[in-house]
Amino acid sequence: MRHRSVTYSTEAAFQALADPTRRAVLDLLRQGSQPAGHIASAFPISRPAISKHLRLLRRAHLVRERREGRNRVYRLNPEPLKAVDSWLEQYRGFWRANLAGLKTFVEAEYARESRAAQNSKHAPHPTPKTARKGKE
Numbered sequence: 001m002r003h004r005s006v007t008y009s010t011e012a013a014f015q016a017l018a019d020p021t022r023r024a025v026l027d028l029l030r031q032g033s034q035p036a037g038h039i040a041s042a043f044p045i046s047r048p049a050i051s052k053h054l055r056l057l058r059r060a061h062l063v064r065e066r067r068e069g070r071n072r073v074y075r076l077n078p079e080p081l082k083a084v085d086s087w088l089e090q091y092r093g094f095w096r097a098n099l100a101g102l103k104t105f106v107e108a109e110y111a112r113e114s115r116a117a118q119n120s121k122h123a124p125h126p127t128p129k130t131a132r133k134g135k136e
Contacts, residue, residue, distance in 0.1 A: 008060075008061050008079060008080035008083055009060070009061075009080075010080075010083040010084060010087060012059065012060040012061070012080075013060050013061075013062060013080045013081065013083060013084050014084065015056075015060065016056055016057050016059075016060035016062055017062075017084070019053070019056075021043065021045070021049075021050075021053055022053050022056065022057055022062075024042075024043070025039060025043075025050075025053055025054065025057060025063075026057070026062060026063070026076060028042055029063060029074060029075060029076040030076055032075070033073050033074065033075040034073065034074055034075075035068075035071045035072065035073050035074075036050070036051070036054060036071065036072045036073075036074060037071070039054070039074065054074060057074075058074075060080060061077055061079070061080050062076070062077055062080055062081070063075065063076060063077055064077050
């Protein structure tokens with residue numbers, strides 16, 4: 001058997017990941033291979049509905065299927081998620097930079113407010129005003 005490079009469609013992976021049930025199926029498969037019946041029993045939807053979700057995950061290459069007798073056993077294929085992770089990395093950099101800027105701003109504001117609070121503690125306290133003449 002020849003070694004061949006496989007490329008995965010990021011679009012197909014995103015389409016598959018868009019559905020919360022499919023994401024939950026992937027989460028379940030992180031624990032290891034599971035028969036289709038076990039996967040179906042973990043969800044409050046019909047077996048045909050789970051079969052459709054598994055078919056879409058299989059077409060996106062996010063899961064692999066093998067037969068064991070009459071059962072179909074599914075396992076997670078994390079390879080297509082690398083393309084998704086690569087795409088997301090540019091946004092991680094964006095958020096790191098923006099959150100670092102926000103952190104700097106908040107720390108500067110906190111320091112400024114702390115200095116202002118310290119200065120007000122050391123400032124002379126106003127004395128009570130004496131009664132005004134003519135209002136007695």
